[in-house]
Amino acid sequence: MTTDRPHLADDPFEEAAYWAVRLAEAPPAFAEQARFEAWLNADPLNIARMEDIVRSWEAVEAHAAAEPIMELRQAALASARASATAHERAWHGIGWRAALAAASLLIAVMGAGVWLILQPTEYRTGIGERRLVTLADGSTLSLDAGSAVDVLYSRGQRELTVEQGRAKFVVAKDPLRPFTVRAGSKLVVATGTAFSVERLRDSVHVVLYEGHVALLDATTPRYRPIGLRGAADKGPVGRLLAPDQQVTLPAGDAPADATDVAVVTPADPVRSLAWESGQLIFNDEPLPRVVERINRYADRPLRLGDDSARALRVSGVFRAGDTGALVQGLQAAFHVHVREEPNAVAIFGGDPPG
Incomplete structure (x- = not known):
């Protein structure tokens, strides 16, 4: 039995990507073995292109074979496969394992001297400042106020870290270089998509x-995929987050969930992106989270002074930076006490101390 080999567009990197995925799936049939060897021999640069494929997943090498990552890798190359036509040739030559071993050896030799020590570029916004950045590959990075993102691009990877605050990413498609965003101990992996990551306390x-x-x-030392399930015991929803969905994960070193899953809820794109136009919209949000977000715009930050205040939940629409409106709303709805301090405005659910 043989497996048809798609005829790809005249793009040598798509060709290399095809072979990387094809050889990872299963041993190819004889005809494919011949074509792989012929492809390797056709252009000395094909070894380097295979090296690019290998390096492209080093950012997530500990979990590159995990089911959701393989799904993304397959999806990134689907267009090349879908547009293909099939043809067969006879096999005369060395086996596929020998060819792949030879390619791997050459990749190792060639790659030994080409590593560069790169430093990330930091993009940061101050209090009340928002910023839109176009990255080297055409991806865009939209930073909320009081946010910081480190960006490290290399030939084989696009690695970003949200150090604080919130950022929206519109990712330029590049199947050779996964786009990974880290926030604490959580990692978001994409190839071409649009999403936001917010790092709260x-x-x-x-x-x-x-x-x-x-x-x-x-x-854990070996990264693990975070399973997803719907709210209200709706059961598993798969391994990949889908459009107009959101998930909240614990920060720091806390595991995502004792049962290896996280709860997915519907997202309102208008509400979740209102910060880009200077509005903050809250729907039954814990007050500590509301204060953390609104303080990104506050010259004089708010501070929650007791557990009673921290237990409150808030809904409403506020202009970014208008802490006074939030304080007035809390006083009207919950009769909180407010105390002016030298460097902050303190809010108490009960009587303030002293």
Whole structure:
């Protein structure tokens, strides 16, 4: 039995990507073995192109074979496969394992001297400042106020880290270089999509607008995929986050969930992206999370002074930076006490001390 080999567009990197995925799936048939060897011999640069494929997944090498990551890798190459036509040739030559071993050896030799020590570029916003950045590959990075993102691009990977605050990413498609965003011990992996990642004091919030992303937990030496399930015991929803879905994960070194799953809820794109136009919209949000977000715009931050205040939940629409409106709303709805301090405005659910 033989497996048809798609005829790809005249793009040598798509050709290399095809062979990388094809050889990872299963041993090819004889005709494919011959074509792989012929492809390797046709152009000395094909070895380097295979090296690019190998390096492209080094950012997630500990979990590159995990089911959701393989799904993303397959999806990134689906267009090349879908547009293909099939043809067969006879096999005369060495086996596929020998050819792949030879290629791997050459890759190792060639790659030994080409590593560069790269430093990430930091993009940061101050209090009340928002910023839109176009990255080297055409991806865009939209930063909320009081946010910081480190960006490290190399030939084989696009690795970003949300150090604080919130950012939206519109990812340029590149099947050779996965786009990974780390926030604490949580990792979001994409190839071409649009999503936001917010790093809060106690959680990491991910909202997906287009495409698909995989979520990984890095709290163990070998990263593990985070399973997803619907709210209200609706059962599993798969391994990839879908458009207009959101998930909140614990921050720091806490595992995603004792049962290896996280709860997915519907996302309102208008509400979740309102910050880009200077509005903050809250729907039954814990007050500590509301204060953390609104303080990104506050010259004089709010501070919660007791557990009673921290237990409150808030809904409403506020202009970014208008802490006074939030304080007035809390006083009207919950009769909180407010105390002016030298460097902050303190809010108490009960009587303030002293």
